[in-house]
Every structure is written in C-alpha cells, then in structure tokens.
Amino acid sequence: MSRQTAGSRPRREVEKSINQYGIFPVTVTRVEDLGASFRRVSLSGRSLLHAAQPISDGFGPLQDAYIKLLVPPPGASEPTLIELDENWRSRWLAQPVEIRGHMRTYTVSRSRLIPASSLDETHLHGLFPATAADLTPLERPLPSWQQPEIDLDFVLHQDADGVMGPGSAWAAGVQVGERVSILAPLRGSSLWASWNPGSAERLLLLADETALPALLSILRDLPPQAEARLLVELPHAADCQAVQQQARHFLEALPAVELICLPREGQVRGQALLTELHRILDLGQHPYRYEQAGEEELVWQLASAPQDSYVFIAGESSLVKTLRRVCVNEAGIPKDNISFMGYWKQGRMES
Ligand SMILES: Cc1cc2nc3c(=O)[nH]c(=O)nc-3n(C[C@H](O)[C@H](O)[C@H](O)COP(=O)(O)OP(=O)(O)OC[C@H]3O[C@@H](n4cnc5c(N)ncnc54)[C@H](O)[C@@H]3O)c2cc1C
Known part of the structure; x- marks a missing residue:
C-alpha cells in the first residue's frame, strides 16, 4: 500500500514533477556496520537511472551531494510515493506521521553501477572502500543489465534513554530486500551540494x-x-x-x-x-x-x-x-x- 496516494495520475517508477527532483523507489541491497557508530545502507533500483549524475551512472564527483530519505512509518510494506505537485510539501506534512513517515537528509557516500540481475552480489570492501573498480568509467547508454546503486552512511545515534530518531532507527533495523523511496534531483539537473571552494588553494x-x-x-x-x-x-x-x-x-x-x-x-x-x-x-x-x-x-x-x-x-x-x-x-x-x-x-x- 502506498503511504500517499498518487491521486488520479498513473503511478510511475519515477514521479517527475514541475520541480527538478523526483521520488525514486529503491531496494535495500546491502547493510553493513562501519566501525563503532555508523551503518552503511546500500540502495539500488533502475529508477535511479533518472537521477542526477553521478547518482545515475556512478561516474564523476559526488562531493557532498545529499538526498532526502522518505523514512517509512513502522509496518509499511511499500515505499512512500508522493505526487510532486506545487503543494506536495504542505499536503505531505499535513498527514499524521503514522501515515506519511518522516523525511531525513543523508549524504550519498558512494555511487556505482551493479549488475541488475544479481543485486545480492554487490561487492563492497568494508569501510569507505577505496577500490579502483568503483571509479571505472562506464559506456553510455547504460546496458539494460546494469543499474545504479548508492550508499548512505548513517550515524546510529540515540539519546540517554536509548531512543533513536526515525532515520537512525530505520537504519538500525532495516533488512536487505526492503523497499524505500528517496527524493533526489533528476537527471540533467544539479546535485544538491554545498561544496564551493571557488579558486581557493x-x-x-x-x-x-x-x-x-x-x-x-x-x-x-x-x-x-x-x-x-x-x-x-x-x-x-x-x-x-x-x-x-x-x-x-x-x-x-x-x-x-x-x-x-x-x-x-x-x-x-x-x-x-x-x-x-x-x-x-x-x-x-x-x-x-x-x-x-x-x-x-x-x-x-x-x-x-x-x-x-x-x-x-x-x-x-x-x-x-x-x-x-x-x-x-x-x-x-x-x-x-x-x-x-x-x-x-x-x-x-x-x-
Ligand atoms: C546536507 C545534510 C547531509 C547529512 N548527511 C548525513 C549523513 O550522511 N549521515 C548521517 O547520519 N546524518 C546526516 N545528516 C544529519 C541527519 O539528517 C540528522 O542527524 C537527522 O536529524 C537524523 O534524523 P533522525 O530521524 O535520526 O533524528 P531526528 O528525529 O531528526 O532527531 C531526534 C533527536 O536526535 C538528535 N540527533 C539527530 N541527529 C543526531 C546525531 N547524529 N547525533 C546525536 N543526536 C542526534 C536530535 O537533536 C533530536 O533530539 C545530514 C544532514 C544534512 C542537512
């Protein structure tokens, strides 16, 4: 069941909008603990082919690019879908959190292409991997057997009573195979990022x-x-x-x-x-x-x-x-x- 109905419009893998961003349903392909305080969650889906580069092709600098994670409410079995019309934000916020879930911001720590047919064979190499393979340029257009994958690295924080925020709790409990949505810039538009060193040396x-x-x-x-x-x-x-x-x-x-x-x-x-x-x-x-x-x-x-x-x-x-x-x-x-x-x-x- 969708957390938010898409109205009378047909549901598509990527909900394009008047905005330069879209909702991308993806599947959790890997969960990995990193050191004492972090958990890496890898997300993949053909939908990401429509995202801004290099989220869509894994080739090029990400710098501090970030996305919004639509943290599903507990018990949700489908990723959140939002029709991104001009009022989507106020409409979404007006819903009870038990229905809409939460939106949280995370940096895209890595992006790459993986074989579409063997998601579980994604190879990562521990904490912040430094493999040349991850950076290899790829032919375009992308072959149908490949799809993008991104990593989000979550801080697993909790307060003095052990209570986690929704984003942190989601990362702490998520399983491979679960579906979730992200909000991210569309292909052809700029990444969301703040790194702007100009000509500084x-x-x-x-x-x-x-x-x-x-x-x-x-x-x-x-x-x-x-x-x-x-x-x-x-x-x-x-x-x-x-x-x-x-x-x-x-x-x-x-x-x-x-x-x-x-x-x-x-x-x-x-x-x-x-x-x-x-x-x-x-x-x-x-x-x-x-x-x-x-x-x-x-x-x-x-x-x-x-x-x-x-x-x-x-x-x-x-x-x-x-x-x-x-x-x-x-x-x-x-x-x-x-x-x-x-x-x-x-x-x-x-x-
Ligand atoms: C551009 C951008 C990029 C970001 N990238 C990342 C990223 O890659 N990884 C990442 O983990 N976070 C990242 N964050 C921070 C993340 O969005 C916040 O920490 C967010 O509040 C986490 O949501 P939550 O649901 O876990 O906690 P919330 O529900 O937002 O907060 C619940 C309580 O936890 C506290 N809290 C929130 N975060 C922390 C924390 N890290 N440590 C201790 N207490 C905390 C809050 O003050 C609040 O009291 C980024 C934020 C921005 C704006």
Missing part, C-alpha cells in the same frame, strides 16, 4: 560525524595538488582508526592533505574539534565559548566566490556556529570564504 574542512560522509566524498575528488586540512570529530577512537585506515589510499595521492580524526569519547560535543582548530590555527588557549543556535535559526550559508582560502564547516548547528565564530573573529578569515551548514540541531527533530 588552501582548504580547511571541519565536521562532526554526520558530515563524515561529506568530508570523505570531498576528499576522494580533491586534485593531487590540493592543500587541505580535514578535521572531523567522531564518537569513538575505533571510528577514527577505521576512517584513517580506509582514507589512506586517497591520502597517499594527496601529499599536502591532512586528515585529523578526533575521538569524542564522552567529552562535550565539539570540545576536541575546537581545541584542535585552535592548535592548527595557532590561536593559543581558548575559553570554550559555545554559540547556541536558536530554535528556528537556519544555520546555513555558502561562501561567495572564495579565493585563496576556503573553509567548509558542517555538523551540529551550535557547533557549526561556534566554529565559524572562531574562524572569523579569532583567525580573521573573511566571512565570504566560509560555507557553514548546520546539518542538525541538538534536541530538535529534523522537521
């Missing part, structure tokens, strides 16, 4: 665990001459070890790129990241003054045509605000050189 990337997939997808496509520092705070030392191990392949080809993984291990969120940021920017001791993102505040702004240096900050909104303040007020980095994205807000569900 010196790059600084700051992230929490939710932006690790974005960071790693950006890392994979940096040019060999890139000069970059990537700082990411992760829940546990085991996450850091796994990430460093898997990123080694890419870092070997990038002599002026440094990836610094900082385990939180029970410290206040952001403390390790702020301390390290002060160290690498030579800012001396700092008083740990945290900014607080307001309830309704949108913490999201992209740099405008940065030159020379570029800073990319993504993660929890109050932390992102604080990191930006340090960069601007303490390090004197021009505001226009900074893209900052509050991916989520502590204590607040994604709407």
